[in-house]
Amino acid sequence: MKQRVPRLLPWLDDRQPDVVCLQELKLTDDAFADLLGAELESRGYQWAVSGEVQWNGVALLSRAGLDDPVVGITGAPGFPHPEARAVSAVCDGIRVYSLYVPNGREPDSDHYRYKLEWLAALRDMVADRPGDSLVCGDMNIAPADADVFDPAAYVGHTHVTKPERDALAQLHALGLRDLLRERWPDERVFTYWDYRAGMFHKDLGMRIDLILGSEPVSERVRAAWVDRHARKGKGPSDHAPVIVDLDAAPDGDIGPLVPPPSSRQAKTSGVKLPQSR
DNA sequence: ATGACCTGCCAAGCAGGA
Numbered sequence: 001m002k003q004r005v006p007r008l009l010p011w012l013d014d015r016q017p018d019v020v021c022l023q024e025l026k027l028t029d030d031a032f033a034d035l036l037g038a039e040l041e042s043r044g045y046q047w048a049v050s051g052e053v054q055w056n057g058v059a060l061l062s063r064a065g066l067d068d069p070v071v072g073i074t075g076a077p078g079f080p081h082p083e084a085r086a087v088s089a090v091c092d093g094i095r096v097y098s099l100y101v102p103n104g105r106e107p108d109s110d111h112y113r114y115k116l117e118w119l120a121a122l123r124d125m126v127a128d129r130p131g132d133s134l135v136c137g138d139m140n141i142a143p144a145d146a147d148v149f150d151p152a153a154y155v156g157h158t159h160v161t162k163p164e165r166d167a168l169a170q171l172h173a174l175g176l177r178d179l180l181r182e183r184w185p186d187e188r189v190f191t192y193w194d195y196r197a198g199m200f201h202k203d204l205g206m207r208i209d210l211i212l213g214s215e216p217v218s219e220r221v222r223a224a225w226v227d228r229h230a231r232k233g234k235g236p237s238d239h240a241p242v243i244v245d246l247d248a249a250p251d252g253d254i255g256p257l258v259p260p261p262s263s264r265q266a267k268t269s270g271v272k273l274p275q276s277r
Numbered sequence: 278a279t280g281a282c283c284t285g286c287c288a289a290g291c292a293g294g295a
Contacts, residue, residue: 003284024294026285054285055293103295140295159295194295195282206295238283238294 001025001035001057004237009039011230015243018064019091021098021136025049025057025084032059050084057084058100058137064092074128076121079114086122093249094217095129097122099137104158112158115140119167127174135176135212138239141168143178147207149190159208176212179244183224191226192239200231200238211244220246 001008001022012020025032029051040047040061048069051057060066069089072082079102088097099122104115126133141164145151154160172178180189190205199205213221223245231240 024284103293105293105295154295157295192295197281199281208295 001027001032003235005035005039007230007235007237008036011227011241012043012045015227015241017243018062019096020045020059020061021096022059022061023057023098023100023138024055025051025059026054027051027057028053032057048087048089050087052084055083056100058087058098060087060089060091060096060098062089062091062096066091073118073121074125077114077117079111085118094132094134096134097126097136099135099139101138101140103140104164107156107158107161115158116163116167119164120170123167123170123174126171126176131214132217133176133214134217134244135171136210136242138208139168139210140208141165141210142206142208143168143181143210146188147190149204149206159206171212175215177215177218179211179213179218179221179224180207180226180242182218183221189226190240191242193231195238209239209242211242213244216249217246220249222247 027035029049032049032051044063045061046063046066047059047061048066048071049057049059050071060069067090069087071087073086076082076086083102085100085102086097088095102111102115102118105111126135140159142148142154142159143165145160148154148160151160158164188203190203190207191209192207193200193203193205211224221244223243225243227241227243230236231238
C-alpha cells in the first residue's frame, strides 16, 4: 500500500467509486489508518481493514454505507496462524467481501491444501449470509482456460487446477455470477500481468481478480470492465482494477420502464493496489 | 534464454508473489 498511495488517490478522484476493495496491503491496521485515514475521510469514505505487518492485508472502502463489518472468514484455516485475507461489510444493502485468496504455491503442497480449505470456509460463510452479495478480490484462480494467456503453460500449476475451479463452482452454485465474464463472454480479458518480460505490453496475463454477484445485483450491472489504464505508467500494481457499475436498487414503486437518471457506481477492484500490489 | 520484476523486511539477501 505504501508504494501505491500516489496511484490510489488520483484513481479514486478519477473513477469516483462508491465501494473499493483492496488487497495485499502489507500494513498493519494502524499503519493503514496513519497512511490513508485523512485522505479517505476527506473523500467521504468509511473503511474496514484487516492488516498485518508484512504480508497480506485487505481493506474495504465505502461511501455508500459500511454496516456490520466482519474481519476474516468464519471457520477459515490459518497457515498455521490466521492471516489477514478477508474483510466484508454491508454497503447500501449488499454484503461486499474484499478477499485475498491464498496463492497455493504448488499443487498438492500444504499451501495448496490451505487454499482449498480456505475457499470451502468462504463458501460456507457466503451461504450462511442470505441477501445480496458481491464477492470481490484476488481469487488466485483463473476460472477457465480462456482466462490465461497460454493454457498449456499452466498445466500442472496452481490457479487452473480442477479442485481450485471446483471451489469456484461451489460459489457459483450459491447463485453468484461472474460479472466480468458475463459482460465480455468472448473477449480476451485479463486482470494480472507479470512485471517481467514486458508481459503487460504483450497482453500476456491472467484473469484472477473476480467480482461475483448474487442474482439481484447481477441484474443491476450496467457496465463492467478492467481498468487497464491503471496498470500503465510509473509504479503500478501488477494487477488492474476490475470495475462494475450498478444501477440503483429498484425501489418497487417505479417500474423498470425508465432507467434512473444517474446510476450508482459500485466499485470493486481486485487491485492489489497495495503493495498494494 | 531454464531470462527478464517488485516489495518489505531492514540494511543483505530472502520470502513471497502467480
